[in-house]
Amino acid sequence: MISVVFLGFGNVNSHLFDALVRNSKASVLQVFNRNRTAINFKSKNISFTTDITSIVDADIYIIGIPDDAISAFSESLVFQNKLVVHTSGGASIGVLSSKNRRGVFYPLQTFSKKRNLDFKEIPICIEAENDLDLQLLRQLGETISENVVAISSEKRAKLHLAAVFVNNFVNHLYYVGAEILQTEKLPFNLLKPLIAETAAKIEALSPQEAQTGPAKRNDIKTVEKHLNLLDEKRHKEIYELFTKELNQKYGKEL
Amino acid sequence: MISVVFLGFGNVNSHLFDALVRNSKASVLQVFNRNRTAINFKSKNISFTTDITSIVDADIYIIGIPDDAISAFSESLVFQNKLVVHTSGGASIGVLSSKNRRGVFYPLQTFSKKRNLDFKEIPICIEAENDLDLQLLRQLGETISENVVAISSEKRAKLHLAAVFVNNFVNHLYYVGAEILQTEKLPFNLLKPLIAETAAKIEALSPQEAQTGPAKRNDIKTVEKHLNLLDEKRHKEIYELFTKELNQKYGKEL
Numbered sequence: 001m002i003s004v005v006f007l008g009f010g011n012v013n014s015h016l017f018d019a020l021v022r023n024s025k026a027s028v029l030q031v032f033n034r035n036r037t038a039i040n041f042k043s044k045n046i047s048f049t050t051d052i053t054s055i056v057d058a059d060i061y062i063i064g065i066p067d068d069a070i071s072a073f074s075e076s077l078v079f080q081n082k083l084v085v086h087t088s089g090g091a092s093i094g095v096l097s098s099k100n101r102r103g104v105f106y107p108l109q110t111f112s113k114k115r116n117l118d119f120k121e122i123p124i125c126i127e128a129e130n131d132l133d134l135q136l137l138r139q140l141g142e143t144i145s146e147n148v149v150a151i152s153s154e155k156r157a158k159l160h161l162a163a164v165f166v167n168n169f170v171n172h173l174y175y176v177g178a179e180i181l182q183t184e185k186l187p188f189n190l191l192k193p194l195i196a197e198t199a200a201k202i203e204a205l206s207p208q209e210a211q212t213g214p215a216k217r218n219d220i221k222t223v224e225k226h227l228n229l230l231d232e233k234r235h236k237e238i239y240e241l242f243t244k245e246l247n248q249k250y251g252k253e254l
Numbered sequence: 255m256i257s258v259v260f261l262g263f264g265n266v267n268s269h270l271f272d273a274l275v276r277n278s279k280a281s282v283l284q285v286f287n288r289n290r291t292a293i294n295f296k297s298k299n300i301s302f303t304t305d306i307t308s309i310v311d312a313d314i315y316i317i318g319i320p321d322d323a324i325s326a327f328s329e330s331l332v333f334q335n336k337l338v339v340h341t342s343g344g345a346s347i348g349v350l351s352s353k354n355r356r357g358v359f360y361p362l363q364t365f366s367k368k369r370n371l372d373f374k375e376i377p378i379c380i381e382a383e384n385d386l387d388l389q390l391l392r393q394l395g396e397t398i399s400e401n402v403v404a405i406s407s408e409k410r411a412k413l414h415l416a417a418v419f420v421n422n423f424v425n426h427l428y429y430v431g432a433e434i435l436q437t438e439k440l441p442f443n444l445l446k447p448l449i450a451e452t453a454a455k456i457e458a459l460s461p462q463e464a465q466t467g468p469a470k471r472n473d474i475k476t477v478e479k480h481l482n483l484l485d486e487k488r489h490k491e492i493y494e495l496f497t498k499e500l501n502q503k504y505g506k507e508l
Contacts, residue, residue, distance in 0.1 A: 213422030
């Protein structure tokens with residue numbers, strides 16, 4: 001049984017905590033967090049500490065704190081030669097202090113406090129400095145996910161970048177859609193089946209096969225009508241940029 | 255029982271056809287299409303014609319052809335005073351010839367040939383020039399959907415515009431994500447659980463509540479790292495625009 005201590009308890013670690021606690025093949029020993037207020041434990045059997053000198057012995061330590069705090073925090077740990085991993089998509093394995101064995105355990109998903117997630121399909125991207133540690137991280141990952149992949153820091157950085165496009169930027173387009181409906185007092189609910197199907201299509205079709213719409217068809221009349229309907233300069237900028245991109249890409253294929 | 259004739263047989267009409275044929279409360283009498291090749295009938299009991307003078311008598315005629323062809327085509331119909339509707343999000347009810355009673359029957363969804371869709375949750379936006387016709391369209395809509403709404407041409411145009419953002423533009427962001435992974439030979443599959451959850455979140459959270467990421471957090475270091483990682487000018491333009499938008503929107507709230 002692999003024993004785990006969580007260092008920090010933000011969105012990622014608290015979701016990992018939930019998944020691992022429910023799991024019989026891993027043993028969560030302790031959670032460390034600088035302050036007590038953020039924590040709302042579902043299980044009272046697991047020790048909690050705010051004292052960095054009271055962290056217990058474990059096979060794997062999982063750091064879940066902001067990227068730019070990882071380096072200093074990992075340096076401040078009082079133990080040595082243990083396997084210490086972070087959960088960040090964007091930070092390299094090298095930001096961790098070399099006084100411990102270093103690794104990465106990055107679940108590629110968007111985590112919100114209010115959402116319960118099934119880890120089974122979530123890709124867990126692992127990295128370590130030696131084969132034994134990589135094996136251990138793979139074992140831990142496979143207790144909760146069917147999709148554990150070894151990925152270098154360089155590739156993970158690109159993966160995280162791609163994730164920003166398909167998650168953060170996509171969500172902002174949902175926001176713009178909601179704003180446009182709001183001006184007409186139309187409920188955002190009207191767009192939800194379309195949003196769901198747009199994402200579901202991608203399971204079976206490539207984004208290229210799935211693309212439709214006036215910009216792809218080079219339907220200039222509709223594009224002009226849309227630009228006239230857009231009151232907000234912010235919305236116009238987005239519309240013009242995507243129309244240009246889609247024209248360039250699909251125009252050639254016509 | 256409401257009788258229906260389809261005029262044109264593109265993506266929207268062929269999906270509507272499938273939904274209505276399966277349905278016992280509507281009767282599909284005929285499909286008209288200019289050429290025979292596009293048609294692949296699932297049911298042999300329904301008459302098909304390429305001759306505009308052979309269109310049979312029905313309660314509702316549903317035009318499913320490109321927006322800029324609707325006007326001339328509706329003018330070319332040889333019958334009068336029948337209820338003729340189009341299925342377009344962007345075209346006004348007024349583009350239809352006034353020699354027939356005019357209406358709109360717009361299912362707000364993205365239709366691909368390869369996807370089977372359940373119409374039950376798809377909003378069907380209806381419009382007509384009098385109450386009786388509106389009632390008839392509502393009745394027809396309710397045979398396949400639980401979400402039939404009367405919406406004016408002006409509001410529908412805005413709805414269609416919002417749909418372009420949450421469907422066409424979102425899908426293009428999926429494409430950019432795929433492109434970024436391709437340069438690292440990483441499989442697009444890695445992003446699919448994230449894409450699914452990003453869309454699923456919106457069922458319960460507003461886009462504002464669901465937003466996360468470096469641009470929202472004003473995490474300048476990660477944003478700079480990302481801009482350095484982006485090789486394609488096209489990708490950089492999108493990244494910079496969304497980062498600016500997200501900073502402006504969420505920066506104020508910090």
